[in-house]
Amino acid sequence: MATRDYYQVLGVSQGASDAELKKAYRQLAMQFHPDKNPGDKKSEERFKEVNEAYGVLSDPDKRAHYDRFGSAPGAGAGGGFEGGFGTLFEDIFENFFSGAGGGRRGRSRAMRGEDLQYELKITLEDAAAGLETKIQIPRLERCETCKGTGSEPGTHKTTCDTCQGRGEVRMSHGFLTVARPCPRCGGEGQINKSPCRDCRGEGRRRGEHVLNVKIPPGIDDGMQLRVSGEGSGGVNGGPAGDLYVLVRIREHAIFTRHGIDLLCDLPVSFTQLALGAEVEVPVLNGTETLRIAAGSQPHQVLRLRGKGMPRLRERGHGDACYRLLLEVPQKLSGKQREALEAFEAASREQQRGPLASAFIERMKKLLG
Ligand SMILES: [Zn+2]
Ligand SMILES: [Zn+2]
Numbered sequence: 001m002a003t004r005d006y007y008q009v010l011g012v013s014q015g016a017s018d019a020e021l022k023k024a025y026r027q028l029a030m031q032f033h034p035d036k037n038p039g040d041k042k043s044e045e046r047f048k049e050v051n052e053a054y055g056v057l058s059d060p061d062k063r064a065h066y067d068r069f070g071s072a073p074g075a076g077a078g079g080g081f082e083g084g085f086g087t088l089f090e091d092i093f094e095n096f097f098s099g100a101g102g103g104r105r106g107r108s109r110a111m112r113g114e115d116l117q118y119e120l121k122i123t124l125e126d127a128a129a130g131l132e133t134k135i136q137i138p139r140l141e142r143c144e145t146c147k148g149t150g151s152e153p154g155t156h157k158t159t160c161d162t163c164q165g166r167g168e169v170r171m172s173h174g175f176l177t178v179a180r181p182c183p184r185c186g187g188e189g190q191i192n193k194s195p196c197r198d199c200r201g202e203g204r205r206r207g208e209h210v211l212n213v214k215i216p217p218g219i220d221d222g223m224q225l226r227v228s229g230e231g232s233g234g235v236n237g238g239p240a241g242d243l244y245v246l247v248r249i250r251e252h253a254i255f256t257r258h259g260i261d262l263l264c265d266l267p268v269s270f271t272q273l274a275l276g277a278e279v280e281v282p283v284l285n286g287t288e289t290l291r292i293a294a295g296s297q298p299h300q301v302l303r304l305r306g307k308g309m310p311r312l313r314e315r316g317h318g319d320a321c322y323r324l325l326l327e328v329p330q331k332l333s334g335k336q337r338e339a340l341e342a343f344e345a346a347s348r349e350q351q352r353g354p355l356a357s358a359f360i361e362r363m364k365k366l367l368g
Pocket of ligand 1: 143201
């Protein structure tokens, strides 16, 4: 094991006080704790490093030795070192093994089942109205033959003689005494001589569970509902994990959602904007009439109040919003052309609109 600079590992100066060391250690140990970083090898390594550094620097004798020689005292020369450090290490592994859900090798200890996630795709209409549906979840469930023990009914596990049921063996690595899971029993502390035939000694079996879930009106894409106790079954009598239903909302043909408002791009003609119009527009469940006032401008957004999405677990609805998209005809009939030319001729005598007037003012200024 290469020794890194212990002060660097903890991010403190060489003159750091005991309180500073403790504070740095706590912070780092929390940050890299395996429970918080399940399956992350790097964090696990950092966690061990941090513990190793603190184990040395928190002991005045070992720290003095380290400061003088740049290494921790060897296992033989350590004196009282082993006991103290072993305790620290054990504490860490205690936490490590009892980690929520992910515990790899418990000593026949009750372990909580894994949390599961289920992705449920729904339509925007369902999200608005709320939905009650059945979902089918594949999960590991407690084996009823052995009641989750993993042993054939009527038989018992025997204590592992390699580790005397402790589930771990201790090995010396230079100055470090490391507890490792027992290779014979895999850390269980017990040997299953007659594994349950139905679950092959796992205590759990693959199963499918049909569950009723209720999606509240107003749910948004990416929200999760927790269904407590409906994840995988626990091991050795531990509680089941939780099920998280991740709600995904399918893209809608007409609307995009902005919080509780719904937005729709509505193509309109120049005459509809100029003259005003009443048009039939889509809402989530049918159609409504939208009034476009005479003189409306392109990109203006008109609202139908209360026709948007419901607020989640609250009263009230958002709006349905219609952004006016001006569409200019790409081909004109003779009659249309005549009418437009007459319109243009008539427009010359008329006052310019505010946008055009402001633009011409700016141009005049620019050209002097
Ligand atoms: Zn079984
Ligand atoms: Zn063992």
